[in-house]
Amino acid sequence: MKDTVEPYVTEDGRQIGGILMEMKNITLRFGGVTAIEDISFDIREGEIRAIIGPNGAGKSSMLNVISGFYNPQEGEVWFRGEKRPPMRPYQVARLGIARTFQNIALFDGMSVLDNIMTGRLTHMQRGLFAQALWKGGAEREEVENREAVEKIIDFLEIQAIRKTPVGRLPYGLKKRVELARALAAEPKLLLLDEPMAGMNVEEKEDMSRFILDVNDEFGTTIALIEHDMGVVMDLSDRVVVMDYGKKIGDGTPREVRSNQEVIDAYLGVAHD
Amino acid sequence: MTAQASPTGDLRSIPALLARNAAKYGSKPAYREKEFGIWQSWTWAQAAEEIDALAMGLIALGLEEGDSVAVIGRNRPALYWSIVAAQKCGAIPVPLYQDANAEEMAYVLDHCGARFVVCGDQEQVDKVIDVQQTVSGIDQIVYVDKRGLRKYDHTHMNALADLQAEGRAGRQRLEPILRERQDKLDYDSTCVMLYTSGTTGRPKGVVLSNRNIIETSKNSAEFDHLRASDEVLAYLPMAWVGDFIFSIGQAMWTGFCVNCPESETTMMTDLREIGPTYFFAPPRVFETQLTQVMIRMEDAGRFKRWLFHRYMDVARRVGPQILDGKSVSFGDRLSYALGNLFVYGPLKNTLGLSRVRVGYTAGEAIGPEIFDFYRALGINLKQLYGQTEASVFITQQPDNEVRPDTVGVPSPGVELRIAESGEVFYRSPGVFVEYFKNPDSTASTKDPEGWVATGDAGFIEEGTGHLRIIDRAKDVGKMADGSLFAPKYVENKLKFYPNILEAVVFGNGRDRCCAFINIDLTAVGNWAERNNIAYASYQELSQNPRVLEIVKGHVEEVNRSLAEDEMLSACQVHRFLVLHKELDADDGEMTRTRKVRRGVIGDKFGDLVTALYDGSSEIYTETEVTYEDGRKGKIRATLIIQDAAVVPVQSRQVAAE
Incomplete structure (x- = not known):
């Protein structure tokens, strides 16, 4: 691989490992529209990586490429040192990539607990028959999975709503439940699509705290898309900046902030 | 069982009680905590082992005898253990309010000279690290989570x-030291130091000895026949003396089980799951529960609503009598039994109060209808009156002698005295040793004979021997004819009506009482909406004739109940007005904890007070207000002054016939 960089240590003393995922010259088109044009970047193990850009820059498309929802026309996706063939989303999930959605995608009628349990799907081996009859270790498996889920409930401090149907929850809590479900899969790579959208200041602070804690406690690598620049600059180790489907910046928050092209894209620039 | 030398025999310290429990109730649950969705439990034997391990670990870390160990966090077994472990090491546990900000925490940590701080989680650790920048004595931080x-x-x-692991590893080396220290503990060693919240001035460290805690626990446990099979839910702040007595003192004395909720937010669910048999809550908790029940009943179907109201009427009529073991007709008993099947039983279960044998409320006055609601359901809810300085108990209501307006008879071992001024004094085995590093305050609160001033005025009811608290001693005055003036007592009576948010009663040194009333915008607004009464502002609503009519009804009802009271019949409200603005802390009319500042209000609205007494029927006034952003403005209003009917005191005998 061409730009294998040595493991590095972040400003706050976290050890960042080698490359976990690498996007090589990705181009994604919808008919005549080019959503992503020749973008390359990597995500390192243990890192919080942000993708930012103005509306319509192609951020969500990029996340969908990572999560296997879209297959790019050109370019390669490398995950854990191997080239990833085009995959269905469930296959990507089995690889250890979990995500949350910009417009919450939970099962409204189900309880918080059951919703998070669905995140354990990739960890359940027993067949339909065994599950239905509650035989052949199905019970033991359920108990193990429930334990894992309870740890996450404790971690995200949502004990009080464990049995509440998700449909009855306020927006900020739904976001947290979605994060819990993604965590339940014990992912290697966690993708967050605008985790702070529509939240008030306090909810944003809580969510930031949880993202940092997830990264710290479980060592989960996180890639996130976010509009709130303050949040992005505080949370992330490295930032990719996109505009009109192209990459216009990549580096630490400080580097990105002083990049003229990025400033222009965000503040607008006078065209003659 | 108890020996002769001291009322509690050899059991002269909390660690000694723990050892007894581990031997006597070894396999019985002592602590439970819900974690990861499951109730984890520890038997007395296990708890004793955990506490030993922790105590040895603390010694290994360098904890010395006489050191202060601050404990900060929500109610968790590990934190209760660290209190007992500190005692075992000969150190002094100091539980702190976990919601205190860093500044308040700094004062207490500095004042008690804490060398060790045990924290529940990261949030508390962060605060302590903050405090360390100004307070130098803190040597070690221990955290649970x-x-x-x-x-x-x-x-x-x-x-x-x-x-704990370290303590266990060093058992052979550390156990002799621990045993030696524990053997030195006696009746007079300090059991705990608790800081009073301090509405005036700095918090004071109340030092309570083993004697204070153990004798109080013994007396109060026997008073209510508490037993080892009881269950409590520990959810009130650990720094509060009540929690210390319930969750440590009485738990250790009787050997009952202390259950810790999963988090602050799950308290109601956990309450339902545990179903405590012995339960304490401030009036606020009961009020919130009742409101929720009523709101949910409003949304219920017609049949359920009918059933609920039909049987609640029965319960209100005969429930308290049945609870007190009085005779009730067979028909009523049958209705009540049916009601219990259809309504009270399920309701109590939902509230988590099905198994409550002994329930207490204290802290502030509870509305009689709230109190009666729970009693009517068959819940043995009682009131007690106490203070940190008394190790909680001063008076409490015995079973079958429960009334909303008294706080009960003196607890076992407590002597009461009413001073000339009406202030209540007490003396008991629970009376605190001293205020830490504050001999002046100690001397001014506790006289050499051991009598302690409560700061409350009250009297002992003839015949029943029940104590009735009427007011803070400093607020109580005399009217022109020499009869007692107790404004807060009257104000509380008024405030029990949902429509009345605040009330301020005047009358000190005058010939009669008059009052300012604040209506509650939520309650009255809701009523106005339902009755198609249009209003544009709080001010307009407050002067609406029909609103005034309602308030007048409430005032007259209060007057009637005051008239039945020999001591306070002179406090009936003759005239009142409804204020055109809400009393507000921003305008200095109330404290931040929402207590009315009588003096400030009297001065600020001097013109209104004059109008109340000079007989005018309305008054024009201008009031300065401060908006939330700090700007000032004026509101102008013409207020209507209403006369309220009073019950003549002379004819009281006739009325009460």
Whole structure:
């Protein structure tokens, strides 16, 4: 691989490992529209990586490429040192990539607990028959999975709503439940699509705290898309900046902030 | 069982009680905590082992006899253990309010000279680290929940579980030291130091000895026949003396089980799951529960609503009598039994109060209808009156002698005295040793004979021997004819009506009482909406004739109930007005804890007070108000002054016939 960089240590003393995922010259088109044009970047193990850009820059498309929802026309996706063939989303999930959605995608009628349990799907081996009859270790498996889920409930401090149907929850809590479900899969790579959208200041602070804690406690690598620049600059180790489907910046928050092209894209620039 | 030398025999310290419990109730649950969705439990034997391990770990870490150990966090078994472990080491546990800000915490940590601080989680650790910048004495931090703390500098910081492991590893070396220290504990060694919240001035450290705690626990446990099979839910702040007595004193004395909720937010669910048999809650908790029940009933179907109201009427009529073991007709008993099947039983279960044998409320006045609601359901809810300085108990209501307007008879071992001024004094085995490092305050509160001033005025009811608290002593005055003036007592009576938010009663040194009333915008607004009464502002609503009519009805009802009271019949409200603005802390009319500042209000609205007394029927006034952003403005209003009917005191005998 061409730009294998040595493991590095972040400003706050976290050890960042080698490359976990690498996007090589990705181009994604919808008919005549080019959503992503020749973008390359990597995500390192243990890192919080942000993708930012103005509306319509192609951020969500990029996340969908990572999560296997879209297959790019050109370019390669490398995950854990191997080239990833085009995959269905469930296959990507089995690889250890979990995500949350910009417009919450939970099962409204189900309880918080059951919703998070669905995140354990990739960890359940027993067949339909065994599950239905509650035989052949199905019970033991359920108990193990429930334990894992309870740890996450404790971690995200949502004990009080464990049995509440998700449909009855306020927006900020739904976001947290979605994060819990993604965590339940014990992912290697966690993708967050605008985790702070529509939240008030306090909810944003809580969510930031949880993202940092997830990264710290479980060592989960996180890639996130976010509009709130303050949040992005505080949370992330490295930032990719996109505009009109192209990459216009990549580096630490400080580097990105002083990049003229990025400033222009965000503040607008006078065209003659 | 108890020996002759002292009322509690050899059991002269909390660690001694723990040893007894481990031997006597070894396999019975002592602590439960809900974690990861499951109730984890520890038997007395297990708890004793955990506490030993922790105590040895603390010694290994350098805890000396006489050191202060601050404990900060929500109610968790590990924190209760660290209190007892500190006692075992000959150190003094100092539980702190976990919601205190860093500044308040700094004062207490500095004042008690804490060398060790045991924290529940990262949030508390962060505060203590903040405090360390100004307070130098803190040597070691111990924390329970490891989350988020991995990267902190651990040169002076340890996880509680790691400390226990260390203690266990060094058992052979540390156990003799621990035993030696524990053997030195006696009746007069300090059991705990608790800081009073301090509405006036700095918090004071109340030092309570083993004698205070153990004798009080013994007396009160026997008073209510508490037993080892009882269950309590520990959810009130650990720094509050009540929690210390219930969750440590009485728990250790009787050997009952202390259950810790999963988190602050799950308290109601956990309450339902545990179903405590012995339960304490401030009036606020009961009020909230009742409101929720009523709101949900409003949304219920017509049949359910009918059933609920039909049987609640029965319960209100005969429930309290049945609870007190009085005779009730067979028909009523049958209705009540049916009601219990259809309504009260399920309702109590939903509230988590099905198994409550002994329930207490204290802290502030509870509305009689709230109190009666729970009594009517068959819940043995009682009132007690106490203070930190008394190790809680001064008076409490015995079973079958429960009334909303008294706080009960003196607790066993407590002597009461009413001073000339009406102030209540008490003396008991529970009376505190001293205020830590504050001999002046100690001397002014406790006289050489051991009598302590409560700061409350009250009287002992003839015949029943029940104490009735009427007011804060400093607020009580005399009217022109020499009869007692107790404004807060009357105000509380008025405030029990949902429509009345605040009331201020005047009358000190005058010939009659008059009052300012604040209506509650939520309650009255709701009523106005339902009755198609249009209003544009709080001011307009407050002067609406129909609103005034309602308020007048409430005032007259209060007057009637005051008239039945020999001591306070002179406090009936003759005239009142409804204020055009809400009393507000921003305008200095109330304290931040929402207590009315009588003096400030009297001065500020001097013109209105004059109008109340000079007989005018309305008054024009201008009032300065401060908006939330700090700007000032004026509101102008013409207020209508209403006369309220009073019950003549002379004809009282006739009325009460």
